[in-house]
Amino acid sequence: MDTTLLDLAIIVSGSIGYFISIALVTTSFYKSRANKYLAISLFLLTSLTFLGSYEIGNFVLQFLDNIMLEFLVAGTLFTYFLIQIQHKYLIKKRYRLFYFPFIGSVILEFCVSFFDIVLNIYNPDFDAITYDIKDHVSFLYNVLLIFWGRYLIKKSNTISIEKKRWLLRLNLFMICIIICWFLSNIELYVYDSEYVTNFLWILLSFLTWWVLYYGIFKLQIIAQKDELHKYLVSKKTVNTSVKKKISKATVSKIITELYVVMEEEELYKNPLLSRLDLANRLGTSEGYLSQIINQEINKSVIQFVNEYRIEAAKNLLQDPVFNKYSIEAIGMEAGFKSKSVFYKTFNSNSGMSPGAFRKLHKMS
Template sequence: MDIKLLDLAIIVSGIIGYFISISLVTTSFYKSRANKFLALSLFLLTSLTFLGWYEIGNFVLQFLDNIMLELLVAVALFTYFLIHIEHKYLTKKWYRLLYFPFIGSVILELGVSFFDIVLNIYNPDFDAITYDIKDQLSFLYNVLLIFWGRYLVKKSNTISIEKKRWLLRLNLFIICIIICWLLSNIELYIYDSEFITSFLWILLSFLSWWILYYGIFKLQIIAQKDEIHQYLVSQKTTNTFVKKKINETTVSKIITELYTVMEEEELYKNPLLSRLDLANHLGTSEGYLSQIINQEISKSVIQFVNEYRIEAAKKLLQDPVFNKYSIVAIGMESGFKSKSAFYKTFNTSLGMSPGAFRKLQQKS
């Protein structure tokens, strides 16, 4: 790829990164305590990309590069994870000590700058040694906090499956960046080249676009889905599901219990619900459940579950209260795992897309 094209890509990604950072702390819909730390992390990573990609000649920029902003990124991301999972570490007194490595780096660099500018005493060997030490400590610190954060997110049971998936994906992306960081240092010391380093800056610049889609667009859908869910919970006493009539020829107790758990416990709203999960919930075997549903209802398990999901989605799409919410959020609240699964199943069942169905209901 041409260098000028890379320059352009990194500049555009940087602008996007700064724009997202500012939007997260100024836009009312996205403004939250967690997003403040995501904005700070993205702002710092974007700045590090510019500082690493372009030659630094300005004293102020050199100072920013030397104070190891990476140390602050590690704490900001760790805090972002903790806020989402509502972890008790945030209330601990020792938590503030996590900022000490960054503060220490700033104090050290201020001392070096004082000797250099005020006292006119400059030792390039000392400066190089301190920079290498700070760089290595910064790397280890990032590894510690990122993997610690990943462990806590995996262990948490206070957040939705969708939000946990997003946090783990973001964490994995940062781990990939850390791996590139390690490989770039190895390449520089052994081969005296910077091919992987260039790839690192490209990966960092790509992070802005990735967060824009998954961290902003996707999380907005999850937020909408949670809002819909909370509203439905608050209206549950007056907004019950219409019970299906069981065919008189149906004699199986399993089928009766199946209708009960689907309508009263709304198991179909779990996007990860499997045939085995349903069988275990009913206290029967997976094979017998499939057999009895096929014999008495003439459907497969997935067809049976999806019927409930479609009915739930239709009800939401018909209600003007939910017109402000995206169709994807409605599909997720109804139990579908993805947009494609929702659209495909809905179209197969009704012969039209969810969007067309909504428009039809609004006209009628």
């Protein structure tokens, strides 16, 4: 493996990792209690990447390596999960117990340093054994908290599907890092090589880019969508619902009920709404629902549902009250499950992009 390219990737990704960490705790747009712990976790992981991938000669850096920042990563990341799922441990402040192993490691290293520097008593064998024990314990501790966190996330019913998906993905990413950590130790002891270790540094470097996109940008859109939804629910007088006139030629009871459930219950806002869900809600079959919509409205089920979504999005895009929300968040609130589908459907329906539509109404 080209060490120059590896070093460059680590330096660039590490710099971005530090930048994101600082931005999360200083920028009002991203600042939150949960993001504070995510920032600390990312800062520590970036630091561990630098400490592990380069030779350590400085006493301070050597001390940081010996106190096992891995213990602190496990605690901060687990706390991040607890905050996101609003777990009861936060109320009782039991999460503080998860930092005790790190505190113990720091105290132990201070004692070792005291004997070495002040008393001039140094035993390299004891130092090596102590380091190995802390290294193995920190690995097991990370395994425990990562899988415990995954269990709590899956069990939680206090968060949205989108946020749970993000947390599980982040958790899975950390599991992959732990697996590489385990394999790198085996490789080092058995084969005395560092190919897996180099891959571990690459994986840790890639984590900063991944968190930047999915954990900050995408999750912020979800947060905006949730805030937008809560605002619409609290402001019942805001006219953002879609009302359609039923044609006089429409005589089917199914179609009449369909308009009612779409407008009163706003079923179209469910991004996972399927033809089967709609048919079950109306007490009919998928085939008959498709047939009757096609006969009386001359549209497919998805075209019918998407028209409601587009009208809902237009109502939000042209209202200056919602200018602070991103177009992606508005698309999600209207019921589209992805940015690409929203843009494609909106452009097909309106002959312009959502951004152009918003800009047009800002100018008018």
